[in-house]
Amino acid sequence: MKRNRNAVRRLSRREFLGISTGAAAGGIVAAAVVGGIAGYFTGQTTAKPTTVTKTTTVAGAAQTVTQTVTQTVQAPGAKPIKAGYVYVGPVGDFGWTYAHDQSRQYADRIYAQASSTYIESVPEAEGAAAIQTLVEKEDVDLVITTSFGYMDATAEMAEKYPDKYFVHISGYRSGAAGNAPENMSAAFAEFYQLYYLNGLAAGAVTKTGVVGYVAAHPIPEVVRHINAFVLGANYAYRKRTGKNIKAYVSWLFSWFDPGKTRTATISLVEEKNADVVAFTEDSPTTLQVAEEYTTQKGKQVWSFSHYGDMTQYGPNSHLTGQIVNWGPIYLDFYRMVATDTWRSVDIWTRIGDYIPYKWRLPVEKSTAGKPEGTVYLAPLHSAIPSEWQLEIKRRYEEMKELIFEPFSPEGNLGEPIRDQEGEVMIDYDQIVVSKKTGEVREGGRADHDALWLMDWFVEYIESELPKA
């Protein structure tokens, strides 16, 4: 009866067949499912032509140079074009990729002769293969890649297909910047001004004087958003009470994970008594948890919208938020390709870009809280006191003309902005571009490089910044 089935054996032919059959069967089923999804959603949309006028802000690598160009979409002689998008996540994530897909549909709706296709959930390492598929199998004229990790693959493919056009979102390589072929452009829609306005709203309503932030990864983009939010919160809270705000940050090290985000939000509320929690994560989880506290646990906690309007996930806890529409940027590239007027650009858009009139409106006519341009404010909750609603609108309008800059002494009650060690980072006469390099420049407000390299926390943040 002693039969040791555990002993190490050689793989028999029968077992090998078993393994390979299993692998093949699994592979076929999985491929069928994935193929089904891709096939079903590779839709194309076209709609009536509309004429849209808009403004472009072009920023050089070293210095912010604002240039205004106005052109119409339906230029004479425009030819039909096909665009292909590479998405890093699923279109249903309700965050980053969802916003890109909504914007793609927006661009297709407006540009009559454009059609588009996309590949979703592409791992960053497989960016090149996805681009190749779009160019060779789908025969697209314009490829738009929407994650930082696709940057090098995009540049490589731009080299390989010189007669096609490429746009990379959220990176720094482009023909304009001189580190990629001429048929590649870079674009980004920037939120930090809106985070500052969120901060104003937070400082205006907080009772505990503590705000929290659930953050994805310690990269300059997220650090800049946290700083902007906290500067705004401190501005409003100090004006109200004369005291500084206290801010805490909880790091997820993940772009989306509703389970962890829940725990992180609860920790901020219960550990540090935060009653306004902002976030950089691709789901409305933080807002949902805030709503739970507000409606079920008898404690008013506020949160925000991120990328899209999330009011429905926390109607009693939704203060305001930041919303993006990449559509106008995409349209601009559609137009360039269709009219053979391509020129490589490195664009980053803020409040006021891609709107018909760039000049500010009187506060009572402010468009804050309404869709416009590429980045705009979500509706303002009525719990924000009216004087602060006006202040938020005033700043929003001023930022359209870049009259007001959050990262300047003016954004910090006239005082220089200090980091956690008390060192002055931004003052009336000079700014520190990056703490790491220690480079100092003249000027009373953060410039493009200072924003893009931000590696320090403002003094009101109690949590440490993990070193990269």
Next chain:
Amino acid sequence: MVDLVWLESVLAGAVQAGTVYLIASLGEVYAERSGVLNLGLEGMMILGAAVSFIFANAFGHGLALLATLLIGLLFGLLLAFLSVTLRLNQIVVGLALTLLGLGLSGFITSAEIRKRILLSLNPEINQQALLTQQAPNLPIIKIPYLSDIPLVGKILFSQNILVYTALILAFVMWFVLFKTRFGLSLRSVGENPAMADAMGVNVYLMRYVAVMIGGMLGALAGAYLFIGYQPFWVEGMTSGRGFISLALVILAMWSPLRAILGAFLFGGVEVLQFRLQLIGVGAQTPQFILMLPYAVTIITLTLLSVESMKKRIGVPAALTIPYSRE
């Protein structure tokens, strides 16, 4: 810093976060005790979450849980058919089922398809339920008297129905596994199927039953993660929790009771990592705490691969070995 309220809130959080692991590992204990390794657990979990998301919006919680159990049962049946009847390599089959579950869950929840499924399930469904990516949470049920006990009351007796179910199941499943004839048969087919067969135990049937229980509980864990924990649907929202549960089974040394401790330990790490960050512990190395559950997973899996450790830990001797009557 450490006072009663703090402890209460941390431990209650650990129980809530840990229940996902507990439910999934309970089922996996049975499957592995019968000799079948279910690497498809992650796929079953995510599919369970997706199904509970759709059914909770179409019909409410009751049917959502039933539908979840059913999909888990079907997936378990598929795994059993492939690995017990066809005797395919369990690791390959399991990974294929994980991929299938991830793909299928994304497919049925993608906006258009979900709309169609919801409309065909319940034509009277309201517009809001068609579009939303959330679902109502399972209600908290406070157990009278017991929930008033300091500390323990908040932690164990003010939770939702699935937390109670998981705890009761752990005890029941432990009793069945070690104190009943059925349990003895189940363990024997995982230790020495030929011998069990000779004694008159139907090896195939036992393995089918165990794997289907594993499938049902795997899917139920996904449903808990969604309607019982954080009800927002994103593709891949289980983010490796199925694999962590697999490691937990080893950590618990194939005992349902030890699984409770392990699960709440993992839940505790998940909660504490954020608390510690805020207190300032390991502020420069928060990744270290974040990776702990995965590190434990790797270590246990490594230990398992060492032949001498296998015996000491008590791995079911016939684990991953298909049985064929000769």
